[in-house]
Each structure stands twice: as C-alpha cells, then as structure tokens.
Amino acid sequence: MDIKAYIALSLTLFTIGIVGVLTRRNAIIVFMCVEVMLNAVNLLLVAFSNMHAASTAAKALPTFASDAQIFVFFIMIVAAAEVSVGLSIIVMLYRNTHSIDVNFLNRLKN
Amino acid sequence: MNAILLSAIWGVLMMFSGVFIKSKTTPKYLAIVGIIVVFIANALELNAFNIGSLHLNIDTKEMLNINSFNLTFIAVVLACTLLFFLLSGRDIEKVGEHVGEYFALIFFVICGVCLSATYNTLLLLFLGIEIMSIPLYILTGSDKRNLKSNEASLKYFLMGAFSTGIMLMGIAFIYGGNANGSFFINNIQIGEGTMPVMIAVGLVFMIIALSFKVSAAPFHFWTPDVYDGAPTVFTSFMSTIVKVAGFFAFVRLFENAFGKVQGQWQNLIVFITVMTLLIGNVTAVFQQSVKRMLAYSSIAQAGFMMLAVFALNDRAKEGLLLYAAAYSIATIGVFAVLIKMNDYTIEGFNGLGKTHPLIALCTTVFLLSLTGIPLTAGFQSKFFMLMAAAENTGKFWLVIVAVLFAAISAYYYFRVIQAMYFKEPGVEVIDDKDISTPFKIMLAIAAILIIAIGIYPEFVVGWMYHS
Amino acid sequence: MNNVLQIVWLIPFLPLVGFIITGIFRNNLSKGAAGLIASAAIFGSFALSVFVFFQVKAGNTHVAHYFNLFKIETLTVPFEFKIDQLSTLFLLIITGVGFLIHVYSTSYMHEEDSKDFSKYFSYLNLFVFSMLLLVMGGNYVIMFFGWEGVGLCSYLLIGYWFKNNDYTNAAKKAFIMNRIGDLGFLLGLFWLISVIGTVSYDQVFSATSLARLSTTDITGITLLFFVGACGKSAQIPLYTWLPDAMAGPTPVSALIHAATMVTAGIYMIARSNILYTMAPATQNVVAIIGLTTAIVAASIAIKQNDIKKVLAYSTVSQLGYMFLGLGVGAYTGAVFHVMTHAFFKALLFLGAGSVIHAMGGEQDMRNMGGLKKYMTITNITFLLGCIAIAGMPPFSGFFSKDEILAGAFAKSPLLWGIGVAGAMMTAFYMFRLYAMTFLGKFRGTHDQEHHLHESPKAITFPLIVLAILAVVGGWIGIPEIFIHGGHKLEAFLEPVFAQSNAIALKHEISHNTEFLIMGVSVLLSLLSLLFGLKKFSTYNGDNEVPAIGLTRVLENKWYVDEIYDKVITQPFKSFAAFFNNVVEKKGIDGFVNGTGKFVNYGSRQLRWLQSGQVGAYILLMVIGMLLLFIIQLFIKN
C-alpha cells in the first residue's frame, strides 16, 4: 500500500469538506464539513506516521511513529473544544435570529 | 516559560474570581496585578537568561525554545496588555456580566501568545494558535444582545475553524515530507536544491493558514467584519496583541524551518505583501466609520509586517519587535479613545481638538505614529522594516511599493486629524463622565511612550542584544 | 590740484545726497528748499566736473578704484570710476544741462503741491546720479547699474502723474522696452565674461584680452550690446516707447528723453569703440539701423501735430544720425552730435515747455500760432534752436551733422544720400513746427489767449543759456577745411578712439568733395526749410483734408504700435493663457488630482469584495489558495 493512495484519499475528503463549506448555508453543516477536513488530516497523519515507521531510519526506536498519533490525539482534543464553542455560538445566534443560515446575517459588509 | 505558566494559572484565578467575586470592578484590578506579576516573572527570566542562569528549569523536551528574542517579545506583549488593561479596563466591565471570565479568557489568550512565541514544535504552534483563537471567538461574540457581535463571532469561528483545517493539512504534509519524521521545526530535513513536493505543499498550506491568522490578503476577509462587529475593547485587543503574536509565530516558523530555502517561497510572500498593502490601504480610504477604517488600516499595517517575513534577517526581528510595540500601543490608544466616542463615524471626531485638547493631542500622536511620521515609534518600526526588506537583496522595488502605499495611508489617518482640529464640534462628542483623570494620564503616558520609542528605539530593541 | 580726481566720487555722490534728502524729508520740505537743495547738488557736481575737465584736458586721466562689488575666483567686479576724455565730456553735458533743467523745473513744476514737488526733484536727482554712474563707471557692470538706474528713473518720471492710467502705461512701456534691450546687453556681457573673464574697460580693451576674442565672439558681443543700445537710445525696432514717454513733465523729456539718457547707447558704443571697429559686420548693422531710424522717425515727425511728439520723433531721428556716425566709424562725430544735440534739443523741449506752460497745458499745435508777439524770448531762442537742428552754418548742428554725413559719404555715397534726405525732412518738420507755433495768428480759445505771457526768469534763463550754447557749441569742432586745428574736440577725444583709428581703414575724402557735399546738404535743407516755413506760416485749421495714402500711414506712425500689438503682444498673451488654462489646470493639476480621485475610485470598487457573506469569503480564500499553489508548484522561478 503506497502512501500516495492515502494522500489521494485524504485530499479527496479534504476537498469534499471544502466544497461542503462552500456550498452549504446551514451553519451546522458547514461546521461539520470542517470536521470532515480535520478527519482527512488525521487520516493522513496516521498514514504518514506509518510511512515513516516503514522507513529504515525508524527501525531504531519503536515509538517512532507514535508522534503523529499523539498529534492526531491532540487534534481531536482541539476539535472537541472547538465543537463546544462553535455549537454554543450557533445556539446563541439561533436564539437571537431563529436562523442558522450563514448568509442570513450580513450587516457587516463593505 | 514563566509567562506561559503564570498566565495560565492567573487565567484560572480570574475564572474563579468571576464566580466568587460579585463586585464588577475588582476583577479589573486583579487582572492588572496579574499582568504585572506575569511581566515581572518574564522580566526575571529574561534577565536570568541574559546572565545565563535560568532559575526554575522545566524540562520541556525542547518543545519550547526560550531565547532573549522571544522573551523580549513576550515582555513587549505583556507591557501592551498592561497598557490595554489600564486604558480600557473599565470598558471591558461595560461589555457584559461575566467580567471575570472575560479577563480569564484574555489571560488564556496571553498564554497562547506566549506559546506561539516560544514554540519549537508544530504541535505547540498548533496548540498555541488554537488557544489564541478559541477565546477570541468567544470574546467577539461576548456582546450577546448585539446581532453584529453575533454575526462577527459566527464568521470568525467558521473561517477560523476552516483555517485550522488548512494549517493542520500543512502540518501533515510537512511531517510527511520530512524524512526525519519529526515535528520539531528546527529538525525538518529539506536538503539541498529544490525542496520535496510534500514540504512545498505543506509550506504553502502553512503560509495560507498563518496569513489568515495575521489577516494578510487574500485571506483577510474576516478581518473587517470581525473587527467591526466585535465589542470595541476586544477589537482593540485582538487587532494588536494577537495579530503581532501571529506574525511572531509566522516569522519564527519560517525562519527556523524554511529559512535555508527562502528563495523558493519568497515570491509567495511578495505576492501576499503587495496584495495586503494594496487592499488594506486602498479600501481604508473610503471608510466612513473609524472603527472599520482602523480594521482596514490593521490590514495595511499587516502588509508592512509581512516585510519581516519577507526579509527574515536580524533587522527584520528588531523591526518586528518595534512594530509590535509601536503598532500595539498606538492602536490600543486610538481604540481607547474611540470607545469613548458617541459616534464612530469620522464626523464623530469633529472638533475634538476644541473640546478635549489633551485627548485629541494624544490621538494625533497615535495616528501620526500609525502613519509613520518621524519622531514617533511608528516611523522607526516602518523604517526598520524597510531597512530589513532592503537588506534582503534583489527586491528593492518592494520597498518602494510599500512606501507608496504608506503615502496613501496618510490619507485616511489624516482625515481623522482634520476632523478633530479643523472642523467645528458637533453635539456632545464625548460624554465627559466616563473620561477619568487616570485615563487621561494613561493616554498621555502612551503618547509619551510612542515619542520615546520614536526617538530612541534601542529602548526596545536593545534587549535582544544583552547576551 | 590733482586732488579733484581723488574726490571724483563726490560727483555722483552729491546728487545721491540730494535724492536722499529730498526723498526722505519730502513731507516737510518747502518747495523752495527742495528745489534749492536739488539744484545745488547738481551744480556742485557740475562745478566739480569742470575742474575734472581741466584736469583731464591737462592730460591726466584716472581710474578710481574703491572696493570690490564682488570677487570670486573666476571673476572680479570692482566698484571703480573711470575718468577720461569721453566720460568727462558726458559729465559736463549731464551736469550742465541737468543743472539748467533743474532750475527750469523749479518754476515749471510750481503748480504741484510741495510733496510731489520734492518727490519730483528727488527722482530728478536720482536720475542724474544713475546717469553719472553710467558714464563714470569703470566697467560694464557699473555701467549697467546706471543703465538700469536711468531706466527706472525714466519709468518713475514718465509715470510721475500716476493717477492717469495712460501715463503709467507709457511708463510701463518704456521700462519693458528698455528691459528687452537690457537683456541683450546682459547676454553680451555674459558672453564677454565667459570669454575673457573680466569686465573692467582697461582689461577688456587691453591688447591681450582682445586677442582672445574670435571674430564670432566680437560680432556676437557687439551685436548684443547694440540691442541694448537700441532699447536705451530708441532705435528701430525698440523706439516706440520714446514718443509715448512724452507723457512725463516736459523738463523730464528735455533732460532724459532728449539730452542725456537716450544718448547712453551712443556712449556705450563709443566707449567700446574698439570692439565695434573690430567687428565691421556689426558696424554695418549699426549704420543701417541708425539711418533707417533717422528716416522713418523724421517721416513720422512730418505729420505729427502734438508739439512734443514732433520733438520726440525728431530726437529719435537725430539719435539715428548718431548711430549712423558710430556705424561708419565717425565716433568723434557721433559724440560731437550728442553734445550739440543735447544743447539744441534741450533748448527746443524747454521752449516747447514754456509754450505749453503759457498755453495752459495745450500741446496741439493746431490750436497755437502767432505766439511770437506774446513770448519774445521763447520765440527767439526757439528759432535759434530750430536753425541749429536744421544744420544751418554756423550753428552747432551744422558742424556735428556734417561730420557724420561726411563720414557716411566716405563709407558709401548712398548712405550720405539718404542721410541728406533725412536732413531735409528735419529742416522741413522743424520749421513746420516753428511756423505753426509762433507764426500766423492765434487759433486757441480766448481765455487761453488772454493769459498768454512770457514765462518767468527761471524758465527763460535756461533757454537763453542753451540758445547761446546751441549757437556756439559747434565751434569747438570746426573741420580742418575751414581752420587748421579747428577741431578741438577731435584732438581732445583722440586718446579714447586711438585704438580704433589705429586699425580702422581711413578713406580720406578730398577737400573739394567735402565742400561739395557740405554745400549740397546745406542747400537742400535750406530749400525744404523755406518750403516748410512758407507752407505753414499762414496755417489755419480750415485747409485740413482727410489724409489718404502715405500721409495717412505717416499720421499713424507707420502703424508700428498696432503691428507690434498684433504680432507680439497678443500671440504671447494667448500663449500664456493656454499655459494657464490648459496645461496648468487641466494638464498637470488635473493629473495630480486625478491620482487622488483614482485611489478613491479604486477604494469604492475594492470594497465590493467585502460582500459580508462567509461563503463568498471562503470562496475567495480558496481561489487565493489556488493562486498560491499555482505560483509555488507550477511557476518555476
């Protein structure tokens, strides 16, 4: 299994996320698309870590590849935190406007 | 290190103060004390570092890199924050109920700032930036009744999350392309000649993400709206301290990780710099609301700071320090005055020179500094930046372009000055009851600081060269 | 008593003092005092000049060097006076005639209130001061000081009655015309400096520096100098200011626009005679211009009715004669004519002044006539003046003019022929003037008639003196052919023109031919004189026929003013207007403001990027990402 396959896969997911962000107007969906992007990254990181683990230099220390996985772990942490904040913002917005359409509010322009 | 720990701890303290202390004014003083404590701790560390003996030595596994440069920078940031508290503390209280929490969040941001000033691995860069951003999403939306504030925070949050994704993608590619398979920024194997494609891709992703954080065109679109919508106090905070921190992270990453192959990515920076200068300056010309104008001007200033990323030499570092100080002090000052205004449009400033000469004078000093008139800190910082860019040979035209746009910037800053001095005062420019004498004194001190740095910049830069 | 030459600086200094006193205390000086001070100042310098004259006659000339006007490595301009035969002669003329005219003015200007009275005299003194500076100056720069100074004074004096717009216009015209000449003079001067790096006469005319001048240099320099002379001495094409200058008080016309200032050009050329002798081309130009001016001016004078205008044009034409003399190398003749002309022209002007005074400001000859029986002295003196200018032997005009004509003949008979024609016209219009003024019967109004009277002593005294001079003044220059060694003046001036005479090729003309041409010119002018006298002695306004053809042209002064206006003034004005309205406002300033407008416009356009919608923002960001990736990955630098 070559790394390129994983790159392709995660880039595709990443792009799907982007396109989602661009095309949807529902704040929650948009936010979920961002989550998709993050997951694409996670996948890629893990793949890379194993790639490095496969490389000769890695043989030296066993925990070599775990850096990336720790990183992914932190990404998840951050994602969780962001979700809590993000959702609270969206809820607040909904409370004030009864809409979560990202284009509904554009008082701020020009 | 001290700064990181203490600011985090103090953040927790503030958080609880919000719970236990009912009085609305106490948290402010607590925060002021806190920032002073952090500052002193940092100063001690800086001093200790310069004489070569660190007191408490936490083994960070090289994940943090402490040196006089970034300690000085932290010192500058903390000083600016102190000034910010002193000038606008009372306005923070006005924003809403959770005064303690606001301060707590600000402290967390400071913690993030310190992280992104000292990080040595991409992981901590990521964490630092996130710790900077997430509280800001909140602060932006903290004026809950105000739809503008809501809108701003939503926009900021969505685009921020988006940029986080991009940055992570960049980190992933850099990690993948790095044969050493490590996240340490000074342990990235780029090799000779053109860098590996994956590194290149990752690098571009990083440039995009960081440009977003420092609001450099064409990734600046969140800036005007967010700065405009957020409560003015927090705009003042995030448009100064957070932004310069972003730049510091930017410079730090690209100096340590990709400094060797500068030639291969400089064009991108040039492109971004020119775009930023153009959009920032030109769009600011038309603005009617001073707040929004300042938002655009902050983009314009970012364009100048990009020159530091472009140059990446010692002069650039000095310039960045100076810029951090000059730009932050001036902007905080202007915002502090702006908050007091009843009318945020330029006409709102009409005749301020007659009704409040001192305030008008200080504001003028700040604006002159932002324009970059000699004898103000603003000139020195711009000057250092230009020098840095010029020393980095080959693209002198960039310096000239930057200067041309600086001339344009005179246009919109001076509109405010004209309004203050040469127009007749309208109805009730400021209601005097929230102009306290200490406020005036602080304002004057800020103005004097600007002049002092303008006359003798080594006052700031010198710290880098003690060792 | 050599010490006179040591205190020669007093000569210009006295008038300066007079100027300062009368100028500063103008408000508290009585008329008498002002007149007295002014005249006394001039008389003082006249007396000094006489002493100086004897010194110089005794043969000791002198260069008085006072201080350095400025001194840099490449050029030194000292403040120095040069006292030699030429300048002494002019000193005498200026101070002498000047003194008489001051005396005359004391009475002539008496109607003015004391303020303006002393202002008038201060100007007059200032003029004499500058004129003295001009002729005494030991180098071209000092000469230029005087040169511009007299211009200024003539400006001030022509515009003396500054309430009247025409007068101030005339003054302006005079000054600007002079400025044009001055520019020529200056350029010549710069040329001189750039070649030989000095301006002092002694050094410029020294053999060594003359050797450094190529033919082009000399020709160029002399021509440029001549342009200056044209301006100052009212030669074609710059003569039109002089007739207008008659707007000034009559004594001023007498002093400045007849006797002294206008001869500055002749003085300058005579002073630098050696340069002109070395540049034959320029000499020809000078001669031709001079002659043309003489003829044209004379022709105009024939049809003028304003008494002062006639005299003005006659001055122009006499000046033309002098330039003719200079052009043909008869320097002595020219200077001689300057002197005699000073006498009789001053006389005529003062006489005219006396007439105008009597007529209560009336200047049109058609309203005069028959004044002979009212003002005897004026009449006689005026007649003498007319005869003198008409060149009747043995009056002064005869000798000087004859010398010039002889010189012209020596150069080429054609010049002589035209010159004689001019002389005839002169005789004609002068006696037309005389007849219309003094003969026939009075044509003015009655109240004019019954206060006609002879002018007071202060006026008649100068007339008499000048009349005498006009008669005998020529006897110091009686040609060889009458008395051997009769030409005292030539002998006196010999050292000044020595260099020129040394190199100028002399074509001698035999005595017989000289007698012949003399006789012819005298005869012809006598005829036209009598014709004029007969034609106009019975003049009364009725036989006026509307002028046609040439006469019309002459009455309108060959339309020169109109032509200048159309060809030079108007085009230049519209040119300037084009600059002001198009280039300045639309062009340059338009561009500057345009830049600002452009920035504003760009700002108004750019802000549409900020549509306020997150989707659009992110889309733009993505597009930006695309750009960056393309730059980085596909554009190889």
Next chain:
Amino acid sequence: MGITTISFILLSIMAIGSGIMMILSKNPVNSILWLIVLFFAISGHYILLNAQFLAIVNIIVYAGAIMVLFLFVVMLMNLNAESEPAKNKRLQFIAIISGGSLLLILLSAIMNVKDAHPVMVAGGNAGLIKTLGKVLFTDYVLPFEISSVLFLSAMVGAVVIGKKD
C-alpha cells in the same frame, strides 16, 4: 491484491461516498448520520493502519460525543430540510470547480513524484495504547498540560456564551 488492499478500497469508497452524501443530503439529520458513517470508515482505516487507540478514540469522541452533540443541537432547533434555502447555482458551480481544481493541482503535484513510500500496514506497536500512553505522559507532558488551558477556555467560553442572562 491482498486483503488489506481490498479493505482499503472498500473503506475509501465508503468514506468518500458518505462524505458526498453528507454534503448532498438536504436534511441536516441525514447528513449528520452520513458523517457518522464517514467516521466509522476512517476508524476502519485506523485499524488498517494498526492505530487501534485512535480508532477507538475516533469512534468514542467523534461518532459518539461530538456527533451526538450535533444531533442534539439540530433536534433542539428542529431544523427540517426546508429550513435551508439553496445557494444560487452559479456560486455552487464556481465552488465545485475551484474545489475540484484545488484537488487536481495538489494531486498532480504530488502524484508525479517518482519514488514510492510504502506505508507499514498492520505492523509495529506504535499505535498501541501502552506505547502512546508512555509517550504522552513523558515526552508530551507539556502539550498535554497546555491542552487543559484550551479546554478551560472552551469551557469558560461555553459558559459566557451559553449562560442566559
């Protein structure tokens, strides 16, 4: 074609498909469900890559906690399909074009790199909880502590924003 390859392909198709379905489905609830499917697919990849810990965490944190949170919010706002007006078509078209071209650019850049980097599949013990735990609490103790600040701020934020006043 080994078992791993086949499962890789299957999981990838599943992931991409569910992703696409997520952004296409009008009803938020559906897209949330699709997203959960996506997460499962990715967890499958983790297992394939021998990162069991991450796989579990992914399921628990994402598919479990976060998605439930989302679902909760959506339910709270009882959004149904009509609630979201569609973006105008032109904009969507541009969006898809630009997104696609971005993908193409990156792929074309990366794919034409000659040298192959095999990925170690189903091997090594880097992904084991034991290893990760050791690493996390030795080398990564600092970030671990720092991340607490993140959580605190998030918590405070949630309070500030969410608390009714």
Next chain:
Amino acid sequence: MGTFITFPELLLWLPLLAGIICFFTKDEKSVKAIALTGSLFVLAVALISLLYTADTYATYNAVNYLWLRNLGTSFYISLDGSGRILTLLTAVSFPIIFLSTYKNAYKNAGAFFGLMMLAECGLMGVFIAKDALVFYFFWELALIPVYFLCSKWGGEKRIQATFKFFVYTFLGSLLMLTGIIYVYLHTGPRLFEDGVQSLHSFSLASFYNSNLNEGEQSWLFWLFFVAFAIKMPVFPFHTWQPDTYDQSPTPVTMVLSGIMVKMGLFGVIKWLIPIFPLAIPKFTNIVMILCVAGIIYASCIAMLQTNLKKLVAYSSIAHIGLMCAAIFAMNEMSLQGVMIQMFSHGINIIGLWIVIEMIEGQTGIKNMSELSGIAQKAPVLTIMLVIIAFANIALPLTNAFVGEFMMFAGIYQHSIWMAAVAGLAIIIAAVYTLNMVQKVFYGNTNSVTANFTDISFVQKLGLGLIVVMIFTFGVYPQPMIDLAKEAVTSLTAVK
C-alpha cells in the same frame, strides 16, 4: 578646549524651547512676546556664530551625539557653508515675520506661535544635519507644523489645499527615504568612539563616498531629486504651491516661500549632487531644461494672475527654477549666485508678502483688479513695495541683482541658449511686476481703498529692515560670498 554647548545646538533648542513655552502660555500678548524674543535670541546666536567661522573654532560649530549606534547613525549636526547661510536666513526671517504681523490676532495664539517656533526648529535642523537619518527627521519635522498651521489658520479652501500639499511632499520625502536606505546599504562600515562597529553608516561623509555604480546612481538620483523638486517646487511638481500659498495664513506663507523652498535647494546642494557624482552629468541637461521651461511657464502664468498671492507664488516658482538651473550649471559663478540668491530671495519675497498682508489685512481683498490708487493713501508703503518689487526683479544695487547676475553668467557658461531663454523671464518679470504696481498702487482710489491708512511704526520697522538688507547686500555682497566659499568649492570639486 571642550565647549559647553555649541552653536548648532543653540540654534536647534532655542526655538524648540520657545515653542514649548508658547504652547503652555494662554495670554496672547505674552505668547507673541515670547515668540518674538525667542526668535531674536536665535538671531543673536546666528549672528554671533558668524564671528566663529574659522576652522580654529570647529568645536563650536559641530557636535556629535551617540544615537542608534548599531544602525550606524548618530545625532551629528554642524554649521557650515550653505547651511550657515540658510540658518542665518531662517534666523533673520522669523523676527521680521513676527514683527510685521505683530498686530494680527489669532484664536488660540499659543498653539500658533508654538507651531511656528517648532517649524523654525525643524528648518534649522534640516540645514545643520550631517546625518541622513537626522536630516530626514527634521525634513519631516519641518513639514508637520506647517501643515497644521496652514489647515488650522488658513483660508476657506485651506483643508484640501494644504492636504494636497502634505500628501505631495510626504510622498516625495518617503521616496527619498527609500533612496537613503539604499545608499546606506552601500556605505562602508563605521566605528564609533566607544568602539561599537556598525556595518554601514548614515553619516553624510560616508554617503559622499558610497560605492554605487553609475546605473544605481542614476535611478537613486531621481528618488532624491523628486523629493527636492516637490519641495522647491520645480515645474512640473509645483501645482500644490499656488493654492497653498493662497490659502495659508500669511506668516506661514512667508515661512513656506521664504525658507522652506530653500530646503529643496539645500537638499540638492548638499544631499544630491555630491552623493551621486556619476549621475549628475547624465541628467544635468534634463533638469536644467525642466527648470528653464518652468521659469518661462511660471512667469507666463504669473503674468495672467489677478490674485496677488498667486502672482507672487508663480513668480517664486520662476525664481526657484532659476536657482535650481544655476545649481546644475555647476560652475563657481552660478553656485555663488545661488548662495547669495537663496538669501536674497528669502528676504525679498518675505517683504512682498508683508506688503500683501498689509493690503489684504486692511481691505480684505487680494484681487488686483479691485484695488487701485493706494499710492495716494499710503506713500511709505508704496515706496517700500516698489523697492522690494524691483529688488524682486533684480534691479541693480538691490541684493537680488548680484545673485541673478552671477547665476545667469554661470548658466550662460554652461549653455548659451538656456541663459537666453531663461533671460526672457527678466522681461516677463518686469511685465507682471509693473502691472501689479500699476493696478494696485497707481490710478485713482476706489471705494475699497478710499480710507486706506499708511503702515504703522512696527511694520515700518519690519519693512525697513528688509529694505536696508536689500541695499546692503546689493552694494556689498562680498561677506555673503566669502561665507559660501567653502560650500561652492566643495561642490565644484565634485564635477
């Protein structure tokens, strides 16, 4: 022997001090008094310093403070040649300006005179700076107060006019700044007294022998020249000037036209020609053609002006153009001429402004065609004006004559035709000056001028001083020439 305080410092700090005091003084009378005394002190210093020009007094005339050493710059100021003349001009002008406008009342006088003194400080700084950075500092510092003065106390269209002026000059000086940076990066290292060594140096001396090849010099030349050309201003960079002169309060206009324009000339003399010796020959002709064209152009426009102030403004453009051309003629004669003329022009034009100020002050009118016959009402004023006006068109025995004579002679040596064309300005100048005199002073009085009163004693004093100087330097300019000698020789050495 060490000196306690040097002349340049005094020239710099005295006005600053006076200015600061003015700011904090409320009462108008005392403010004026303070400003006047301050300027008189400065004048005294400037005059005394003339006694110490000899090299033996070097320590009195130069001082060098350590400042930003790792940038290779230091606060180095000293009095010499052209700088000395211009400081003298500045020192002389300000008291005259204050005297002649003494009776004018300003709202918020403290700020007004404070800014005036600040402007003087800035000007002094420009003329004595020997370090590029210091030079640039003062260059801007002179601009800012003037900007505020113009747009606070000026005419009704003041804000646009002066803002145009500000942005224009600011742009120019920024370009110069980039030029300075570039040159700086090509200077040699600099070792300071205390042993600090910097890679490059901002000192004027090191700028003079920077290692720039011809190509670099030729574009840097324009970066600098544009800044100076805008300041002077030289055609076609002049369009800010007439409006600004027209709109700003007359004392400020005097400073602008009398002294500030000299900043540009001074810059060319000290900061342009010696720094880019290789570029000069290439561009001499272009610049001179610009200048000469400007001379004619401005004179023509001046001839059409009916607004007194604009007339003087355009005539000033013409004069400056002549001086600039003379500088680039680069021979001893022309340069000496410039040195003298810089001083004379300052004096004369200030005189003209004073007169115009008096007329406008009394009648409130600056349009010539509405004025007439003032000569009858105010003979003294008229005489003064006529003298100054004729000095302005360089009549002999006035100070301007010597200068223009030398300049023309010098230009002539460089190129006959330019001298000839520029000479036309002599005639045109006569035209518009006489027009002005005729329209305003001659003729009969009209409703406006019917009850015009002659000038007061103080004004007489101010104008009298000017007239005296006009004649003194007209008859005996030698001292001025000796003063400028070293500057001139150092310049001619460049060629």
